[in-house]
Amino acid sequence: MSKTHYQYDVIVIGAGHAGTEAALTSARMGAKTALLTMNCDTIGQLSCNPAIGGVAKGQIVREIDALGGEMGKLIDATGIQFRMLNSGKGPAMWSPRAQADKKAYQFLMKLRVEEQENLTIRQEMVESLIIEGTPVPEGAPQPEPEDCPRITGVLVRGGAEYRAQAVIITTGTFLQAIMHTGEAKTKGGRAGEGTTGTMSDSFRELGFQLERFKTGTPARLNGRTIDYSQLEIQPGDENPQPFSFMTEKIEQEQIPCWLTATNQHVHDVIKANLHRAPMYSGQISSTGPRYCPSVEDKVVRFADKSSHQIFLEPEGRNTLEIYCNGISTSLPRDVQDEMVRSIAGLENAEIMRYGYAVEYDFAPPTQLFATLETKRVGGLYFAGQINGTTGYEEAAGQGLIAGVNAVLKIANKEPFILDRSQAYLGVLIDDLVTKGVDEPYRMFTSRAEYRLLLRQDNADRRLTPIGQQLGLADAERCAQFQQYETQIQTALTLLAKLRHQGNSLEEWLRRPEIEWPQLCEFSSELANVEMSERAKQQVQIEVKYSGYVKRQQQDIERQKKSLSLRIPVTFDYRAVPQLRNEAKDKFSRVKPADIAQAGRISGITPADLAILTLYLHEPG
Numbered sequence: 001m002s003k004t005h006y007q008y009d010v011i012v013i014g015a016g017h018a019g020t021e022a023a024l025t026s027a028r029m030g031a032k033t034a035l036l037t038m039n040c041d042t043i044g045q046l047s048c049n050p051a052i053g054g055v056a057k058g059q060i061v062r063e064i065d066a067l068g069g070e071m072g073k074l075i076d077a078t079g080i081q082f083r084m085l086n087s088g089k090g091p092a093m094w095s096p097r098a099q100a101d102k103k104a105y106q107f108l109m110k111l112r113v114e115e116q117e118n119l120t121i122r123q124e125m126v127e128s129l130i131i132e133g134t135p136v137p138e139g140a141p142q143p144e145p146e147d148c149p150r151i152t153g154v155l156v157r158g159g160a161e162y163r164a165q166a167v168i169i170t171t172g173t174f175l176q177a178i179m180h181t182g183e184a185k186t187k188g189g190r191a192g193e194g195t196t197g198t199m200s201d202s203f204r205e206l207g208f209q210l211e212r213f214k215t216g217t218p219a220r221l222n223g224r225t226i227d228y229s230q231l232e233i234q235p236g237d238e239n240p241q242p243f244s245f246m247t248e249k250i251e252q253e254q255i256p257c258w259l260t261a262t263n264q265h266v267h268d269v270i271k272a273n274l275h276r277a278p279m280y281s282g283q284i285s286s287t288g289p290r291y292c293p294s295v296e297d298k299v300v301r302f303a304d305k306s307s308h309q310i311f312l313e314p315e316g317r318n319t320l321e322i323y324c325n326g327i328s329t330s331l332p333r334d335v336q337d338e339m340v341r342s343i344a345g346l347e348n349a350e351i352m353r354y355g356y357a358v359e360y361d362f363a364p365p366t367q368l369f370a371t372l373e374t375k376r377v378g379g380l381y382f383a384g385q386i387n388g389t390t391g392y393e394e395a396a397g398q399g400l401i402a403g404v405n406a407v408l409k410i411a412n413k414e415p416f417i418l419d420r421s422q423a424y425l426g427v428l429i430d431d432l433v434t435k436g437v438d439e440p441y442r443m444f445t446s447r448a449e450y451r452l453l454l455r456q457d458n459a460d461r462r463l464t465p466i467g468q469q470l471g472l473a474d475a476e477r478c479a480q481f482q483q484y485e486t487q488i489q490t491a492l493t494l495l496a497k498l499r500h501q502g503n504s505l506e507e508w509l510r511r512p513e514i515e516w517p518q519l520c521e522f523s524s525e526l527a528n529v530e531m532s533e534r535a536k537q538q539v540q541i542e543v544k545y546s547g548y549v550k551r552q553q554q555d556i557e558r559q560k561k562s563l564s565l566r567i568p569v570t571f572d573y574r575a576v577p578q579l580r581n582e583a584k585d586k587f588s589r590v591k592p593a594d595i596a597q598a599g600r601i602s603g604i605t606p607a608d609l610a611i612l613t614l615y616l617h618e619p620g
């Protein structure tokens with residue numbers, strides 16, 4: 001019997017946050033794309049907390065938006081509460097965060113992928129990969145890309161084949177997934193859903209190494225059964241700031257969140273039942289996110305604390321369901337009931353969904369190039385939680401980068417790699433592919449050495465021109481950006497030219513106490529310039545922080561200079577005693593023109609580059 005075949009340019013497996021951005025990106029760049037997912041009703045689902053953004057993650061959302069991605073627009077349209085975190089600190093720390101109406105967010109993403117030209121969405125369970133060439137066995141040395149097998153498609157349950165030159169895997173927490181609530185174990189990547197075991201087998205057959213991580217989620221409550229009079233209210237910002245550079249204003253009404261806390265009795269209940277917690281009974285041995293611990297973990301690790309804060313977050317406008325942020329747990333149901341009922345305001349609360357932990361396979365990301373293409377199989381890309389990350393934003397960002405690179409690869413174009421000084425997305429991917437992960441990876445501002453440059457406010461100035469070159473940023477975005485940039489340049493020129501009491505307005509603006517309205521009092525010419533509020537704010541940040549920014553730019557220049565260090569064609573790598581034999585072989589064969597090219601050779605480590613650079617400066 002002949003098999004059903006479908007032919008596409010790019011296939012994306014999984015329609016979570018990585019998959020949807022990857023598929024939209026690929027289709028928008030003109031590739032005929034298929035998005036295959038286990039269940040069309042869960043496209044864009046927020047598996048855990050109904051919120052987008054937060055510290056460092058908010059910056060990522062703005063970067064995705066600046067490049068032409070979807071996440072920022074979706075949360076602007078479906079957010080129920082918006083807050084700019086760290087607004088009391090310097091602008092490099094400002095981070096937008098918003099509660100989403102969970103279902104509205106998911107349905108809007110479903111609509112966006114449905115509306116997208118060049119994109120076919122199909123409910124399919126993908127079971128294995130189809131390749132051309134001989135797989136490289138696990139543990140065998142990494143061959144050169146031209147000697148690796150190549151992806152040609154995937155096989156789905158029921159036997160149909162989808163063929164393409166590039167395949168992007170974004171299967172999230174679903175590979176060999178097991179959920180735990182106390183002693184109870186169920187197969188599945190998310191409550192109420194299934195798992196996929198055959199995909200893991202298929203990866204292993206191709207020589208990929210897989211490891212296991214775990215993550216967890218708290219109980220959800222019925223809001224009707226909560227006593228709000230005992231809780232502290234947490235309203236949104238008075239002047240909510242959008243995520244997307246294309247959203248003028250957040251128009252919708254905001255809903256408050258609520259605060260409560262655990263207490264000594266809750267901690268005693270948890271301690272008395274630790275032997276029943278899968279993390280402590282030995283039922284789970286894989287690593288979870290250290291910075292996002294379960295409540296049982298918090299009680300053990302911070303034994304001197306008698307209380308931990310809990311944010312009660314509404315899951316939407318048309319539901320009473322409440323997410324209990326801060327008490328993620330996999331304790332048994334009876335313990336969760338007792339725990340919840342011992343918390344102020346929750347004495348009569350009914351749990352609608354119990355908390356659980358999920359263990360799943362991930363593929364250590366050192367098996368990837370910085371394009372997110374795998375080193376073992378040409379044309380095969382991994383993005384999202386499968387790479388050992390956690391978080392919607394980290395997943396979405398990887399999806400976009402994988403989508404771009406898949407399309408560039410099949411068009412035989414240069415790959416797209418963001419530098420660490422250009423974007424948090426550059427930091428994220430560089431960390432993943434060079435350092436790997438030993439716990440679920442989430443972004444922090446501290447991971448970015450150039451964080452003064454990588455602000456949420458300037459993501460469009462850093463990335464929209466790149467989005468335009470890639471064909472991702474649409475005409476409306478590009479026109480709006482051009483107008484904004486012109487306003488900024490006009491203002492900067494005027495500030496340098498106009499004077500007040502002997503000093504330029506630029507010098508005045510550098511003073512901490514001087515803001516835009518005062519400058520306008522100093523000069524009617526400036527006051528009459530047509531400028532958006534956002535452009536004014538950008539100019540102020542630019543001028544006030546120019547000293548720090550300049551210093552970081554000089555650091556980057558210095559680093560770039562070392563990367564452009566030329567290597568003579570006749571250079572004898574074998575004469576560098578400290579170099580590893582593998583590095584000597586590869587350098588001798590490739591004969592890189594400069595250090596930057598040397599660094600792109602597969603298998604070359606930062607240490608090899610450091611030795612080579614030193615030797616070029618000081619031979620012998």
Ligand code: FAD
Pocket residue numbers: 013014015016017018019036037038039042043044045046047048049124125126127170171172173174175189190196199215216217292356357358383384385386389390391392395396
């Ligand atoms: P997902 O959003 O998981 O999407 C995977 C997609 O792949 C789904 O659409 C699925 O149907 C599809 N799929 C899987 N296998 C196949 C197949 N074989 N064929 C076809 N389709 C397939 N993040 C945090 O930041 N903080 C947290 O506290 C947190 N807790 C979490 C708790 C739980 C219980 C879970 C499940 C997740 C949690 N996360 C948390 C992680 C967050 O949900 C993920 O980081 C994010 O959703 C990853 O996005 P993704 O696109 O990689 O995968």
